[in-house]
Amino acid sequence: MGFTRTLRVISGVVLTGALVLTSAPNAAADRTRNDQWALKSLNAESIWKITKGKGQTVAVIDDGVNPSHPDLEGSVLKGKDFIDGDSSTVPKKGDDHGTAMAGIIAGHGHGAGNQDGIMGLAPEARILPVRANGSTSEQLTQAIKYAVDRGASVINISQGGSTYSADDAEAVAYALKRNVPVFASTGNSGKAVEYPARYPGMVPVGGLQKNGTVWEKSNKGKQTLLTAPAVGVVTTGGPSNLNGYGIGDGTSDATAYTSAAAALVRSKYPDLTAGQIVNRLTKTAQMPASKKGGELPDEQYGYGSIRPLAALQEDVPKGSTFGPLSVPQSLKDEAKVAEKERESKAQQEQADKEFVFLWAITGIVALLFVGGIVLVVVLVRRRKRKRNGGGPGDPGAYGGYPYPPGQVPQQGPYAQQAAPPQHPPYN
Missing domain, CATH: 1.20.5 (Single alpha-helices involved in coiled-coils or other helix-helix interfaces)
Structure with a gap:
């Protein structure tokens, strides 16, 4: 699918012979919704009563995202193309992988009541598309830093390769310093965990079958932290028509579901650090009965399969800044x-x-x-x-003097006599 150098899309579509449901979305709408078994497995209807991821932006570093797909229209932001060096992130003909990941994360359906088409696990989240395939040494580094600087709250990288890059490792640290968790696929060869999932601080995600057991082609290693649905995943986009639908297998899909789960957790608990968000996911993950009691993280399952509803509801201590992340x-x-x-x-x-x-x-x-x-x-x-x-003017006194007008006090032993009355002279 165009990833011939450092990175390649991690999807089993080509290997399994993808079933493109149709070139016209309406004709396949009922089937696509019914075939989304992962939503039932993850108890999506109950999750959406708590949160649908509103306010969160998930960066999809991939081969581009089709913003015109009816199940994604209005949810795709303006991003950047590090492959061609421009601002158009519309996929090239035949590149449907990024559109598929975007649908798993934030598809909102279409039609009356959005009852038709694909629903993502976080249908009210927004997608920041970033085209990058590692065809140059600094490309992934630039893509990660761009996503962080543009306000992504979660980064999804459903790509993998075998080449280590110190700059890429530094870019992951750059994201964590700014509180952005980065999720990446372990790989589909059944071998060791690939890059960039191997970088310290990443959240490597493996794939599960419908019965909850690990998918045989899911790559394994001590770096694995979580697992999620990876088989028979129906989603947006198709090799022959980007407005259509497709179905395939791959740890890419598992990573997209896990990134969506992180967006849901961050929506409800916005004050948690990137590591504390991952801590909620790992603390509430479920191991299969055959693996319970073993040492964690397990090389195949990590801490287990994601349970987003439990991560939203259970009482989980915040934990340290970086949680279970190896930094x-x-x-x-x-x-x-x-x-x-x-x-x-x-x-x-x-x-x-x-x-x-x-x-x-x-x-x-x-x-x-x-x-x-x-x-x-x-x-x-x-x-x-x-x-x-x-005092002056008090009742019972005469202007402050103790004697009535016309009278004076006696002086010494003799009282002063009043003056004799005056009579007019006789004529």
């Missing part, structure tokens, strides 16, 4: 420093709040104290005035 010590050290800085900042903010509160209380107490003193002074003065017969 370089340097990244852990940086995270510890950052955590200490956050704690120090939080403590300083709390101390500042307490300081302001203390001064506010002190100010209120001081005002009450001064007010109390003023009240006491006023009351004492009023009491003194009453005791002295009242």
Whole structure:
């Protein structure tokens, strides 16, 4: 499918002989919805009562996404093409893999009540398409960093190869520092886990059959963390018609389902780190009965098959910053420093709040104290005035003088006599 150098799409479509359901979506609508066995297996209807992934953006680093497919229309953002170097991420003729992954993640169906066509596990999430196939050494590095910088909350890479790149490994660390989990397929050869899934900090995903056992072609290794449906997966796009539908096998599909599950968890728990989101998925994953009690992660199943409903509902402690992710010590050290800085900042903010509160209380107490003193002074003065017969203008006094007008007090031993009345002279 065009991936002839570093990376190739990890899908069993060519190997298994894909069944293209039809070139006209309406004719196959009923069948496509009924054939989505993975949605029933994952209990999607119950999940959607809690969240449908609204507000989340999943970057699909692949061969492009068809934004005109009726089950994806309106959900595909403007992305970037690192293959041709332009902004058009529309797939080339015959490249249907990225469109298929997008449908598994965020297909929303079509028709009356969206009852027809493909439903993704996170139907209200948005897709950020990024065309990249590793045909140049820096391509995947650029694609991962671009997705992070454009606001992706989850990155899906359903591609694989055998070549290690220090720059690619650094790009994964770049994503984790910015709290974006990166999911990648383990591979379809039945051999060792491939790159980029092997890079530290990645979430390698293996494939399961309908009965819950590991798919025989799913690659294995100690890096495997999770497994998900990978066989007989019906989804959007088809080799002969990008607006059609197809069916195939591959750990690509398992990765897309797991990326969608991460988007659902992040939608409900937006404050979790990338590692804590993966921790919820691993802590609620289920191992088959034949593997229970064994050492985890298992080389085939990792921590088990994803159970998104349980990841949304169960009481799972947050855990450490990186959870079960295997990351370089340097990244852990940086995270510890950052955590200490956050704690120090939080403590300083709390101390500042307490300081302001203390001064506010002190100010209120001081005002009450001064007010109390003023009240006491006023009351004492009023009491003194009453005791002295009242002040100027008090009732019972004459303008503040103790004698009626026309009278003066006696001086010494002799009382002053009133002046004799004046009579007019006789004529």
